[in-house]
Amino acid sequence: MTRANELLKIRELLQRRRREILSANLGAHRELTSLKDQERDPEYEENAQAELADYTLSSLMEAQRREIMLIDAALRRMDMGVFxxxxxxxxxxxxxxxxxxxxxxxxxxxxxxxxxxxxxxxxxxxxx
Ligand SMILES: [Zn+2]
Structure with a gap:
């Protein structure tokens, strides 16, 4: 396999990974949002639950946002031909x-x- 073909393979891998992150993110978002909706209640414990869901979502998204940024940077380098x-x-x-x-x-x-x-x-x- 030539280097160009290998690079193309890595590009496809990165694009697939990008889609995976985005769809996983969407799924997690839906799951956590519905969890919050179910437990909308003035009780303290339920509020704590909702806060935890918020925290989980934002930290999850933070890590994935960072990975998306790395993937985008790599794809840009591929477009410029310097990857x-x-x-x-x-x-x-x-x-x-x-x-x-x-x-x-x-x-x-x-x-x-x-x-x-x-x-x-x-x-x-x-x-x-
Ligand atoms: Zn060097």
Whole structure:
């Protein structure tokens, strides 16, 4: 299989994942909303229940929103024709790495270096 075909496969995977998140989100939303409607009651415990449903929904959506953003960024990079190229050295990221980490924008070497550089943050003492 050529690299272009492999990239196409990853694109389809990302698009499918995107649809899955969106439909799961919709399902969860309906479920939690109906739960809230059933238990609409002035009693304290029911209110707590509704609050919990709100919390579950927003935290669930937060994680999924983040994943959708990563997927969209990857799809945009595909549209621009730069997906799979390391943003630091410009060389192609091995397909094996992209299959495991489809959101990777750096080759393994540069990702490790980047992580080391950013871990300490701007307050890290520069080495002379
Ligand atoms: Zn690189």
């Amino acid at each position: 799979g190229d390391c943003v630091d050295c410009g060389y192609e990221i091995p397909i094996e790495r992209l299959e495991v980490l489809p959101f990777a924008i750096r080759c393994e070497e540069d990702a490790t270096r980047h992580e080391l550089e950013t871990r300490g943050g701007p307050s890290a003492t520069p080495s002379l």
